[in-house]
Amino acid sequence: MFNFEDYAKSAFTVDNIIFGFDQGELKILLIKRGEPPYTNQWALPGNFVYPNEDLDAAAERVLGELTGLKDVYLEQVRTFGEVNRHPLGRVITVAYYSLVKIKGYNLKGTSPLSQKAKWVSIENATNLAFDHDQIFEACFRRLKRRVRTRPLxxxxxxxxxxxxxxxxxxxxxxxxxxxxxxxxxxxxxxxxxxxxxxxxxxxxxxxxxxxxxxxxxxxxxxxxxxxxxxxx
Amino acid sequence: MFNFEDYAKSAFTVDNIIFGFDQGELKILLIKRGEPPYTNQWALPGNFVYPNEDLDAAAERVLGELTGLKDVYLEQVRTFGEVNRHPLGRVITVAYYSLVKIKGYNLKGTSPLSQKAKWVSIENATNLAFDHDQIFEACFRRLKRRVRTRPLxxxxxxxxxxxxxxxxxxxxxxxxxxxxxxxxxxxxxxxxxxxxxxxxxxxxxxxxxxxxxxxxxxxxxxxxxxxxxxxx
DNA sequence: TTCCTTGGTGTACAAAATACACTTATCAGC
DNA sequence: GCTGATAAGTGTATTTTGTACACCAAGGAA
The missing domain is CATH 1.10.10.10 (Winged helix-like DNA-binding domain superfamily/Winged helix DNA-binding domain)
Incomplete structure (x- = not known):
């Protein structure tokens, strides 16, 4: 169980916007929260960064545990560190987005969270937990820009x-x-x-x-x- | 005096690439380190993020203490968190760059560090302490891209x-x-x-x-x- | 056989990017 | 006060790129 005291000074997480394209729609993978805060709201998949883990590795791990996928396109976007962004204490999060081929794809992650994950089309990806709306906006804006420079x-x-x-x-x-x-x-x-x-x-x-x-x-x-x- | 034990779990800093333009040359403001590690090498101005301080505010503070300037253009670029990027422990740093009018300008910061600060033209800004070469590269690349979208x-x-x-x-x-x-x-x-x-x-x-x-x-x-x- | 649906194709016009060379205004030095 | 040096300022022709636009083709369904 996660005990906030263990991260008293400040905690470090990564959050990952996982984009997929299916049936002509751009979607992201969200998780329905099972406990407070923000119970029953949709949130981005994320996790703490382990003490001996690089940031990119943490983002890859979050993706891998949830979907079973490896070696996908992954890009750091921005770090969100507003003092009050997390109701339980100071949590600074590094936002990543990744691009994934949905087609014929089942969630086969190892994490119990993958039970609660769902592809949601981006129009419906609003009202997310924490400041995740903001994080989504930043990542989507980055994708829009990036797609003009690279054939993603x-x-x-x-x-x-x-x-x-x-x-x-x-x-x-x-x-x-x-x-x-x-x-x-x-x-x-x-x-x-x-x-x-x-x-x-x-x-x-x-x-x-x-x-x-x-x-x-x-x-x-x-x-x-x-x-x-x-x-x- | 800074005691690393106080930040045992992981420490959080901001580093700031401060760009200026003078005599036809693009320059950045660097600080000559007075103590280990990397004694006598040039480094980016940076500091810890205080527990009740937003990230942007920390970057503004670093700039203000060093130069006395306020309300300048400031943009977050990327977060560097490699496990071994800092020899004394896990330090994750958020990189910012800012744009400053050098012209007729003296360093009048409140920080004692401002004694050791110097404008260095970007061609000579190599061999910096820590992973600061990498951070400089990322910020400079961002500036190059940004300048094509905004009249900075x-x-x-x-x-x-x-x-x-x-x-x-x-x-x-x-x-x-x-x-x-x-x-x-x-x-x-x-x-x-x-x-x-x-x-x-x-x-x-x-x-x-x-x-x-x-x-x-x-x-x-x-x-x-x-x-x-x-x-x- | 007909209809429905989406795939596939070319041309004319407008806008933007590029390449390029000479005259002008001022100060310095004689 | 003339000459030379230096950077300022200016226009046009060509190429490249973007944009607007409409009809026929191929296959399955009825």
């Missing part, structure tokens, strides 16, 4: 995807600022030459099947190294 | 400045990526209408005197609110 799409999409899925992903992230024109989007994304046409098509859809693509990781890395601009 | 120039320049000074500032920040074309720079910056022509001229220079400008703060704020793009 392939962290969120399944290995094979259609151009329409990719466009919907961008719209979900950039919403409501941008309604993207289909032809211009395709022209631009294809001109970057980071997509590989798999010469396969969707199956079992009641309309013309779309072609499937995958990301070309090598070319993507070359672009990143060259300080490449990904404005959509 | 007027935080670093004196109230009245010439277009050449402004261009030199941009070159110092964006170096070595960009050599800026004089005519294109002027065309762009003037088309933004955030500069006011003061109808005054430089005095005492051995060449054609340049016109003086100041920033129009209201228009700048309107631009920022509208999510304005400042690519140079």
């Amino acid at each position: 799409g392939f962290e969120l999409l399944p290995r094979k995807f259609t151009l329409t899925e990719l466009q919907q992903l961008y719209e979900a992230i950039l919403q409501p600022e941008k309604k993207i024109d289909k032809r211009n989007f395709r022209k631009k994304i294809l001109s970057m030459k980071i997509l590989v046409d798999l010469n396969e098509a969707q199956e079992g859809v009641a309309h013309r099947p779309a072609k499937l693509y995958k990301f070309d990781k090598k070319k993507y890395e070359k672009f990143v190294a060259e300080g490449f601009n990904f404005e959509i | 120039g007027f935080e670093l320049l004196p109230r009245k400045f010439t277009l050449t000074e402004l261009q030199q500032l941009y070159e110092a920040i964006l170096q070595p990526e960009k050599k800026i074309d004089k005519r294109n720079f002027r065309k762009k910056i003037l088309s933004m209408k955030i500069l006011v022509d003061l109808n005054e001229a430089q005095e005492g220079v051995a060449h054609r005197p340049a016109k003086l400008y100041k920033f129009d703060k209201k228009k700048y704020e309107k631009f920022v609110a509208e999510g304005f793009n400042f690519e140079i």
